[in-house]
Every structure is written in C-alpha cells, then in structure tokens.
Amino acid sequence: MRVYDRERQDWVDGRRERLHQPDRDLDLPRQQRVVRRGGMVLAAVGMCFGVWAFGWKDEPEPPPPPPSSPTAQEQEGTGPSAAATETADGTATASGVLPDTYREVQDDEGFRIAVPADWTAERRPSKYGIKIVNYSSPDGLRRLQIFQLEEPSPYDSLVIAQEEAARRDGYERIDMGPIPSAPDDAAEHEYRTTEIAGDADPGTVRHVIDHRFRAADGNRYALVAYGPDNQDSAERELIETAAAWFCPPATTCPAPDGSGGG
Structure with missing residues (x-):
C-alpha cells in the first residue's frame, strides 16, 4: 500500500516507510540539538548587536572646534589707550606715547631716556660705570637720578x-621687593624721608621711588625719583615713563611705541 510522506513530499511504499521510521526517530534528537544551537547562536548575535547599538548611541559627541586665534589687531589693541610697553627689565609700563609735558633725551652718557621737557641735567663722577646724572625741575623740588649698579643683581x-x-x-618704608613680573631683573623700594643727600630743602618730607633693573645690555641701572610727599602719582609717572624709554649706552x-629707535 502506498502512503503520502509529508516530509519527503512524495508517495512511498508503506513497508519502506516503516523501514525509514527508525532512522527518523534517531535523527530527531540531532535535529533538535541543531535547532537549539542555532537558537543560541542567534541569541548571542542579538546580544552583541544590542551592546554595540547601546554603545554607539551613548558614544560622546566629538569635542567642539577650538576657538579661533585672536587677530593681530585684537592682540595689539587699538589706539594709544590700549597700548602697553615692555621695558628693558621686562616690566609692563603705561602707554608708549610720551606724556604731553615730556621729551625724549639722548643723554651725553650714552643712554636714552624721557624726562619732563623743562628739566635740566647735571652730572657728577661715579666710582662705577657711567656718571651719576640728575635731571631736576626748575624749582629744584623734583628730581630723577640715573646711575649704574655694581652689585650682581638689582x-x-x-x-x-x-x-x-x-x-x-x-625714614618711613612704603614698599620694597622684586617686581613680580621680573623677580630676577627688577626691584623697587618706595619710601618717605626728611633727609636726602644734596637736597636744597632739608627737613621737608620727600617721596622717593628707587627703581633698579637689568637693562638690554645686561648691566644693572637705577632710576630714582624724588619729589614732594603730596605728589606721589607724579613720581610714579616719572619712573614709569623713564623706564619705558630707557636704553643703555x-x-x-x-x-616704546614700536616705531623703531636707538
């Protein structure tokens, strides 16, 4: 008798079908194992895909581009009010534009400096380096002294x-120490006193700023400003302007304004 074998999709002899039945029974567990293994493989693949997708989703965004560099105009500023000058001792000063009442001077001792326009100079011998130069106001109440230092540091x-x-x-000390922007190359001592050698008006309180620094030639110099005690800002302007324009012999x-010079 012929029967229809659904697995083979064919009509087969009934006796032959019975002979094939034990083989199918033996093959069934193997098929089940194959199905189980296939399911495990699919599950592992699904898990890997899920981990990848989760990691991709949470991956940080790329960092933003760095800020653009400032233009030359932004770095240098615009106009005299934004200008800043670096002195020979490395300290920042006010604008490189001379105050209205100052003039640039090429001194006989070889250095360049800037002082009030109506001040006059006198010189006296020094035991070291250039002569001691004093620029004084017409009334003799204010003075700027320039000299060279023998000591190894300012x-x-x-x-x-x-x-x-x-x-x-x-004597009354106001402040003293290295200048923070140039600790090894500049130092300053600010004080009050009623006794100054060579002062024409002894007993009057004087305001003094003693600024010592290493200049472009590697030598050390001093700029010392003297003036009445009630004009402290005037001495500060005198020192900062002189330091900005100073150029050694x-x-x-x-x-200082960047236009060249000597």
Whole structure:
C-alpha cells in the first residue's frame, strides 16, 4: 500500500516507510540539538548587536572646534589707550606715547631716556660705570637720578641702598621687593624721608621711588625719583615713563611705541 510522506513530499511504499521510521526517530534528537544551537547562536548575535547599538548611541559627541586665534589687531589693541610697553627689565609700563609735558633725551652718557621737557641735567663722577646724572625741575623740588649698579643683581643693590636710607632722619618704608613680573631683573623700594643727600630743602618730607633693573645690555641701572610727599602719582609717572624709554649706552632699542629707535 502506498502512503503520502509529508516530509519527503512524495508517495512511498508503506513497508519502506516503516523501514525509514527508525532512522527518523534517531535523527530527531540531532535535529533538535541543531535547532537549539542555532537558537543560541542567534541569541548571542542579538546580544552583541544590542551592546554595540547601546554603545554607539551613548558614544560622546566629538569635542567642539577650538576657538579661533585672536587677530593681530585684537592682540595689539587699538589706539594709544590700549597700548602697553615692555621695558628693558621686562616690566609692563603705561602707554608708549610720551606724556604731553615730556621729551625724549639722548643723554651725553650714552643712554636714552624721557624726562619732563623743562628739566635740566647735571652730572657728577661715579666710582662705577657711567656718571651719576640728575635731571631736576626748575624749582629744584623734583628730581630723577640715573646711575649704574655694581652689585650682581638689582635686588641685592636695593637691599644695600635701603639699609642706608633707613638710617636717615624721617625714614618711613612704603614698599620694597622684586617686581613680580621680573623677580630676577627688577626691584623697587618706595619710601618717605626728611633727609636726602644734596637736597636744597632739608627737613621737608620727600617721596622717593628707587627703581633698579637689568637693562638690554645686561648691566644693572637705577632710576630714582624724588619729589614732594603730596605728589606721589607724579613720581610714579616719572619712573614709569623713564623706564619705558630707557636704553643703555651703545645699545639699539626699539622705541616704546614700536616705531623703531636707538
């Protein structure tokens, strides 16, 4: 008798079908194992895909592009009010434009400097380096002194000068120390006193700023401003302007306003 074998999709002899039945029974567990293994593989693939998709979703966005560099105009500023000058000792000063009442001077001792226009100079010998130069106001109440230092550093020289000033009458220390922007190359001592060597009006309180620095030629110099105690800002302007324009002897320096110079 012929029967229809659904697995083979064919009509087969009934006896032959019975002979094939044990083989199918033996093959059934193997088929089940194959199905189970296939399911495990699909599950593992699905898990890997899920992990990848989750990681891709949470991946951080790329960092934003760096800010654009400032233009040359932004770096240098615009106009005299934004200008800043670096002195030979590395300290920042006010604008490189001379105050209205100042003039640039090429001194006989070889250095360049800027002082009030109506001030006059006198010189006296020094035991070291250039002569001691004093620029004084017409009334003799204000003065700027320039000289060269023998000590190995501006601060070492300032310590010696401060110890001497402290022994004079009326000494009152305001501030003293290295200038933060150039600790090894510049230092300053600001004080009040009633006794100054060579002062025409002894006993009057004077305001003093003693600024010592290393210049472009590698040598050390001092700029010392003296004036009445009630004009502290005037001495500060005098020191900052002189320091900005100072250029040591036999040295080529740019002008503070960037226009060149010597």
